[in-house]
Every structure is written in C-alpha cells, then in structure tokens.
Amino acid sequence: MAKETPTIRPDVEADYTIAEPFQLERGGTLPVTLRYAIYGDMERHRDRVVLVCHALSGSARVADWWAELFGPGLPFDTQRCCIIGVNIIGSCYGTTGPASLNPATGKPYGPDFPVVTVGDSVRAQALLLDHLGVKQIHAAVGGSIGGMQALEWALRYPERIRNVVAVGTAPLNAMGLALNHLQRQAIWNDPNYNSGWYKDQPAGGLGLARALAMCSYKSAELFEERYARNPNRNGEDPFASLKARFDIGGYLDHQEEIFVRRFDANTFVTITKLMDTWDLPADDEPLHEMAKRGVRAHFVGISSDWLFPAADVRRAAERFARARVSTSYSELESAHGHDAFLADSHLITAQLNEVLHGGEFCRILAAIAGSESAAD
Amino acid sequence: MAKETPTIRPDVEADYTIAEPFQLERGGTLPVTLRYAIYGDMERHRDRVVLVCHALSGSARVADWWAELFGPGLPFDTQRCCIIGVNIIGSCYGTTGPASLNPATGKPYGPDFPVVTVGDSVRAQALLLDHLGVKQIHAAVGGSIGGMQALEWALRYPERIRNVVAVGTAPLNAMGLALNHLQRQAIWNDPNYNSGWYKDQPAGGLGLARALAMCSYKSAELFEERYARNPNRNGEDPFASLKARFDIGGYLDHQEEIFVRRFDANTFVTITKLMDTWDLPADDEPLHEMAKRGVRAHFVGISSDWLFPAADVRRAAERFARARVSTSYSELESAHGHDAFLADSHLITAQLNEVLHGGEFCRILAAIAGSESAAD
Numbered sequence: 001m002a003k004e005t006p007t008i009r010p011d012v013e014a015d016y017t018i019a020e021p022f023q024l025e026r027g028g029t030l031p032v033t034l035r036y037a038i039y040g041d042m043e044r045h046r047d048r049v050v051l052v053c054h055a056l057s058g059s060a061r062v063a064d065w066w067a068e069l070f071g072p073g074l075p076f077d078t079q080r081c082c083i084i085g086v087n088i089i090g091s092c093y094g095t096t097g098p099a100s101l102n103p104a105t106g107k108p109y110g111p112d113f114p115v116v117t118v119g120d121s122v123r124a125q126a127l128l129l130d131h132l133g134v135k136q137i138h139a140a141v142g143g144s145i146g147g148m149q150a151l152e153w154a155l156r157y158p159e160r161i162r163n164v165v166a167v168g169t170a171p172l173n174a175m176g177l178a179l180n181h182l183q184r185q186a187i188w189n190d191p192n193y194n195s196g197w198y199k200d201q202p203a204g205g206l207g208l209a210r211a212l213a214m215c216s217y218k219s220a221e222l223f224e225e226r227y228a229r230n231p232n233r234n235g236e237d238p239f240a241s242l243k244a245r246f247d248i249g250g251y252l253d254h255q256e257e258i259f260v261r262r263f264d265a266n267t268f269v270t271i272t273k274l275m276d277t278w279d280l281p282a283d284d285e286p287l288h289e290m291a292k293r294g295v296r297a298h299f300v301g302i303s304s305d306w307l308f309p310a311a312d313v314r315r316a317a318e319r320f321a322r323a324r325v326s327t328s329y330s331e332l333e334s335a336h337g338h339d340a341f342l343a344d345s346h347l348i349t350a351q352l353n354e355v356l357h358g359g360e361f362c363r364i365l366a367a368i369a370g371s372e373s374a375a376d
Numbered sequence: 377m378a379k380e381t382p383t384i385r386p387d388v389e390a391d392y393t394i395a396e397p398f399q400l401e402r403g404g405t406l407p408v409t410l411r412y413a414i415y416g417d418m419e420r421h422r423d424r425v426v427l428v429c430h431a432l433s434g435s436a437r438v439a440d441w442w443a444e445l446f447g448p449g450l451p452f453d454t455q456r457c458c459i460i461g462v463n464i465i466g467s468c469y470g471t472t473g474p475a476s477l478n479p480a481t482g483k484p485y486g487p488d489f490p491v492v493t494v495g496d497s498v499r500a501q502a503l504l505l506d507h508l509g510v511k512q513i514h515a516a517v518g519g520s521i522g523g524m525q526a527l528e529w530a531l532r533y534p535e536r537i538r539n540v541v542a543v544g545t546a547p548l549n550a551m552g553l554a555l556n557h558l559q560r561q562a563i564w565n566d567p568n569y570n571s572g573w574y575k576d577q578p579a580g581g582l583g584l585a586r587a588l589a590m591c592s593y594k595s596a597e598l599f600e601e602r603y604a605r606n607p608n609r610n611g612e613d614p615f616a617s618l619k620a621r622f623d624i625g626g627y628l629d630h631q632e633e634i635f636v637r638r639f640d641a642n643t644f645v646t647i648t649k650l651m652d653t654w655d656l657p658a659d660d661e662p663l664h665e666m667a668k669r670g671v672r673a674h675f676v677g678i679s680s681d682w683l684f685p686a687a688d689v690r691r692a693a694e695r696f697a698r699a700r701v702s703t704s705y706s707e708l709e710s711a712h713g714h715d716a717f718l719a720d721s722h723l724i725t726a727q728l729n730e731v732l733h734g735g736e737f738c739r740i741l742a743a744i745a746g747s748e749s750a751a752d
Contacts, residue, residue: 174599181625223550249557
C-alpha cells in the first residue's frame with residue numbers, strides 16, 4: 001500500500017543546532033544538530049501538534065515510512081493537526097550521529113560516538129520544541145523505538161503532553177537483548193568494520209545484522225505464508241549445493257543489499273544499544289505525575305510480535321494503569337510481527353483518529369452520516 | 377542433572393567402513409566410515425535393539441548427551457534393551473565428514489565435502505546394522521535432527537522397525553530455514569573461513585552461528601527467567617559502552633567459546649544444510665507401508681519450541697494418522713524451547729518407557745507395587 005501512495009513532502013525540513021554542548025545522560029557532552037520535518041501548518045494547529053517518533057531505521061520524514069496514516073480523514077490529516085518528526089541522536093538521517101563529522105577531528109565520529117539514550121533524544125526534542133515555540137504537544141506517537149520516545153516524553157514532560165501512543169513497545173526482554181547483541185557482533189566480526197574506522201561499509205556484517213533483525217521484525221507465520229519451503233524464486237535449487245538457497249534465503253539476502261545501501265554500521269550499533277538500554281522508570285513517581293496531569297497513555301501490542309511480545313506491552317500498560325494513569329491497551333491482530341506497526345498501520349487508523357481527534361473525529365463521522373442520510 | 381550423572385561409557389565403540397564407495401542421494405559417491413557406540417548386550421537383547429539418533433552437535437555416544445534416560449528402570453536400561461548410537465555422515469565426531477581426510481588429496485575435505493542428507497545417514501546406518509547382524513530394530517528414537525533420522529528409518533525400512541519416537545521434529549519451516557541460512561552466512565562472512573580452507577577455526581563466525589542457534593534452541597520465556605535485563609554477572613555495566621553486555625550477552629559469548637573448541641565450521645555448514653533439506657515424502661505411499669507393517673509412530677511436540685513449533689510436529693503426526701499409521705502425539709510442557717528434549721528429558725521417561733518396554737514396564741511396576749505391599 002505504501003508503494004502506491006505518492007510521496008508526501010514535509011512543509012518544513014530543517015536543522016536545529018542546540019546552542020550549548022548537549023549534556024548526555026551517560027556522561028560527556030556532544031554538539032547536537034537535530035534534523036526535523038513539519039507537515040501542516042504549525043501556527044494554525046498550535047494546539048494540535050503531534051510529535052511522531054521514528055524507529056531504528058526511520059527518519060524525521062514521517063510520511064516516508066508511515067504514509068498510510070497521512071491524508072484527509074486519516075490520523076495525520078494536516079487539515080486537522082500538525083505533524084512534527086525529529087531524527088534521533090545517533091541516526092544517520094540528518095541528526096548528529098556516528099557518521100557525522102566530529103568537529104574536534106574533522107572526521108566522522110565513528111566508534112568514538114558516545115553511548116546515547118532514548119532520554120537524550122527526548123530532551124533534545126524538548127529543546128527543539130522550545131525553539132519552535134511549541135509549549136505543549138497534543139500527542140507523541142510511535143512504534144518500537146518510536147514508542148519508547150513517546151513514552152519517555154510523557155514520563156519526563158507530563159506538563160507538556162496530552163496523549164501518548166506506543167505501538168509494539170516495551171522494555172526489551174532477554175531474547176530481544178540477545179538478538180541485538182548478536183546483530184552488533186555480526187558487524188564487529190566483519191574485518192571491514194576495522195574497529196569502526198571503515199571507509200567502505202562492512203557490508204557483510206551490517207547485512208547479516210539487518211537480516212537477523214528482519215527475522216525478529218517479522219513472524220514465523222508470515223514467513224511460512226510467503227516463503228514456506230519454496231526454492232528460491234530466481235530458480236536456484238536449494239538442494240544443489242551448500243550455498244544454494246530456499247526462497248527465504250533469497251529474500252533475506254535481498255533485504256541485506258537494500259539496507260547496506262541506505263544505512264551505516266556504526267549507526268546500527270549505536271541505535272540497537274539505545275534500544276537495549278531503554279527501560280521504564282524504577283519507581284512510579286513519574287507515572288503518578290502523568291496521572292496528576294491527566295496524560296492519557298495508549299498502548300498497542302501486536303499479536304504476532306516476538307521482539308516486543310504483546311504480553312510485555314500489556315504488562316507495561318498495566319503498570320501505568322495501576323499508577324492511576326488513564327491508560328488503554330489494545331491489540332493489533334496481524335501476522336506481520338513487530339513490523340505490523342508499519343505494514344498493517346491501516347489497522348490502527350480508527351484508534352489513532354479517536355486518540356488524536358476524538359470529539360472532532362466523531363463530529364466528522366456524524367456529519368458524514370448526516371450528509372448520507374440527506375442524500376438518501 | 378546431566379552434570380551430576382557419572383559418565384556412562386559405551387560397551388562397544390568402533391568404526392565401520394562401508395565396503396563400496398557410498399552412493400549419495402544428491403549425487404556423487406563418498407567413502408564412508410561410521411563411528412558407532414553400543415550400550416548393553418546386543419546378543420542378549422537382539423529383539424530389543426534401540427537405535428538412538430543424535431542431533432546437530434551430538435555423537436554416537438548417546439549417554440554423553442542423553443544421560444538422564446540411562447539407568448535401571450529408565451528407558452535406556454541396558455538390562456532391558458541394547459542402545460546403538462551412530463554418528464551421522466557429515467559430523468565431526470568419528471564418522472566421515474568435512475574435517476575427515478579426503479583420500480584423494482590427503483587433506484581434509486573441507487568445503488569439497490558433498491551435500492549429504494538425513495536419508496544418506498539412515499541408509500548407511502542400515503548397512504551398519506546388516507553388518508552387526510541386526511535385522512530389525514525395536515525402535516528408532518531421536519530429537520530434532522535425531523527425530524528426522526528416526527522418522528526416515530520408519531519411512532524407508534518399515535519392515536525393519538517397530539516403533540519410532542521423534543521429539544521436536546518436523547520439516548523446518550521458513551523461519552527455521554531463515555535462521556540456518558544466517559548461521560551459515562555468519563561462518564562464510566568470517567575471513568578466517570577462507571572459503572572453507574581454514575587451518576584455524578573461523579571462531580568469530582562459528583561462534584556467532586552457535587549463539588544464534590542457541591537463541592533458536594531456547595525460549596524467550598527461559599531467557600527472561602534466567603537473564604532478564606540483568607547486567608552481566610561478571611560485573612560489566614551494560615550502559616557503560618557500546619560493547620558492554622547484559623547478562624544474556626555474556627551467556628551467549630560463553631556458549632560461543634565452548635562450542636568453537638568442540639565443533640568444526642564446515643561441519644556446522646554441512647549439518648545445518650542437512651537439517652534444511654529434510655522433508656516428509658511428497659506422497660503417502662511410505663506411510664501406507666508403515667501402516668501395513670504396523671510400525672507405530674510417536675510424535676512429541678515441545679510447548680515452547682519455536683524452531684520446530686509444536687503445531688508443526690502435530691501437523692506431521694496428523695498426516696501419519698490420516699494415512700492410518702498407528703500414531704500418537706503428545707506435548708512436552710517445558711520452558712526450555714527446542715532444547716527441552718535434552719534439558720527436560722526426564723519429562724518423557726514415562727512415555728519412552730511405555731513405548732520401549734510397554735508390557736514389560738507394566739510388569740515391573742506391578743512387581744514393585746507387589747513387593748512394597750509385601751514389605752508393609
């Protein structure tokens with residue numbers, strides 16, 4: 001479906017450089033420039049600014065990866081709200097990351113790039129919103145690492161946010177930590193990685209990392225439905241040699257090639273680490289503050305997600321509910337695994353509409369219903 | 377439990393060289409020597425020979441990896457039956473494999489080793505049993521690739537076998553094929569692999585392959601229970617650097633080190649391929665033959681197995697049942713994932729006793745019950 005949607009360009013795409021060296025949570029400072037994108041009219045919708053947070057390989061250009069949610073009557077309807085996307089610290093899509101030039105050396109940071117956290121990106125985003133004159137956001141919305149940012153927003157700035165929507169998001173469990181560890185290892189093992197000081201991408205390692213990640217983003221059910229035990233569609237006979245592939249092998253190798261062209265190995269290491277280290281607060285104080293301020297938290301688990309199992313998402317939601325935060329939990333029924341927040345995003349449009357446009361949305365529906373009966 | 381059990385040594389451990397160059401199913405011939413082990417008295421239990429088939433990294437020495445099933449009153453009770461284990465073709469534990477010397481070159485076969493199948497090993501095992509004078513086996517038993525061999529025995533030689541027990545065994549689904557593909561890729565990516573002509577192990581690649589396999593052998597539930605989001609038990613702070621590990625990372629790295637010392641990279645490639653290519657027969661003819669001969673097929677699915685999901689094992693069992701093979705299906709309830717056939721083997725002793733010793737087993741129980749009441 002995404003492929004059929006014409007590209008929606010942001011109305012604004014710009015960089016914002018934080019004036020002072022930015023203090024990182026895990027120690028050290030970093031000069032930070034944030035790449036952000038704005039869809040719609042921020043002045044007109046100052047009371048309805050929606051921060052949409054991206055996942056591992058996403059960017060500030062929300063409509064590039066969540067196109068199905070944009071359009072009239074859809075959640076990201078720029079006639080009804082203003083969407084802001086901000087590339088996270090550590091990424092390779094415009095914001096300061098390992099591939100950026102280190103002003104101290106004039107060369108890319110590479111492996112010298114510090115450990116950054118979800119909290120770092122969220123604090124930087126808050127400075128950007130100050131700069132843009134946005135005092136309060138109507139909602140922070142995201143899937144996966146995007147959901148981590150959205151939740152972190154509510155936990156840190158409950159006075160600045162009304163709603164948070166987190167899809168397929170929970171603190172990563174031991175299996176998730178295991179898979180991320182092995183993905184980084186695949187990169188580190190590649191001699192082209194050269195301890196992070198590569199000129200050409202360590203394509204083998206980064207590709208393998210991506211393919212393993214793809215296995216964790218999808219589901220066994222989907223793979224079975226699409227690839228089963230079929231021989232590679234290129235005609236290869238998987239029985240002919242040790243290297244000959246089944247269809248799923250061809251698919252994964254293809255995914256590797258695409259990804260290696262558009263992503264950076266040090267960035268992959270940095271962002272999987274940021275994904276690992278994110279957790280909910282140890283005590284409930286920030287949740288109580290959310291409750292006091294009336295921030296609503298909406299959690300969506302994905303039925304076939306085994307990277308962030310629905311049960312983990314539900315457990316997180318239950319903790320918020322116990323702390324008296326106004327909380328909802330629902331489940332996205334999909335065979336797409338973790339990736340469903342992108343691949344089956346049409347299944348959450350009604351819910352997002354309700355959260356983002358609530359009463360207004362109901363009025364629109366009523367108006368449509370009225371016009372229909374008038375036409376009858 | 378295995379660690380507390382003293383090592384049980386086989387009564388016979390020997391090699392058998394097949395006289396003629398062995399014709400392989402996928403083409404070519406191979407001079408084959410099989411390493412086998414016998415526990416118990418084959419002459420005395422000629423009518424109760426149990427072939428126990430090993431999985432990927434196992435060997436002919438069944439008691440080294442299935443120790444809990446050996447002993448008085450247990451399924452592999454050498455007073456009641458004779459156990460034979462045979463190392464599969466392609467392995468590195470005594471039978472001809474990639475690490476064996478190629479007589480044509482005087483060097484290890486390495487990557488020149490041909491594609492071998494489960495069927496090849498089973499046909500070779502049949503020749504060994506001819507040589508040992510064993511006309512019929514009471515049962516073939518195995519988990520994972522061992523179960524594939526056991527089923528293949530029944531499908532090929534229904535006249536020579538009474539029972540087959542396959543635990544956690546089904547044709548590998550697309551997710552399983554995907555994970556095996558990536559494991560081989562981890563090895564191929566390692567420059568020390570040198571296209572298979574290594575002197576020193578490609579330790580990084582083989583280790584990564586093993587660690588990924590471990591993730592597929594265990595379950596998310598078990599990892600969470602044991603490692604959760606704990607920092608590495610060696611005191612490492614996972615937040616300190618990109619390389620610093622959580623506990624699960626330390627565990628996986630440790631598993632890598634152990635495995636690299638005891639296994640061979642070309643062997644790993646060869647055996648994962650053999651695992652990939654095994655499938656049930658396209659038509660039901662061999663199943664009808666099993667039915668006609670009265671071979672009983674016992675399938676055990678493992679509740680938390682995501683490499684060979686219980687549903688896949690059940691589906692295989694249902695096919696046998698539909699073809700009128702006397703079939704049972706049961707589920708091993710365990711959090712250990714695929715590995716439960718080893719880690720929780722005590723949960724299948726009663727069932728194995730029933731299959732292997734049926735009436736006799738009941739008589740023993742009755743006798744014990746009788747002696748107990750006599751003692752009262």
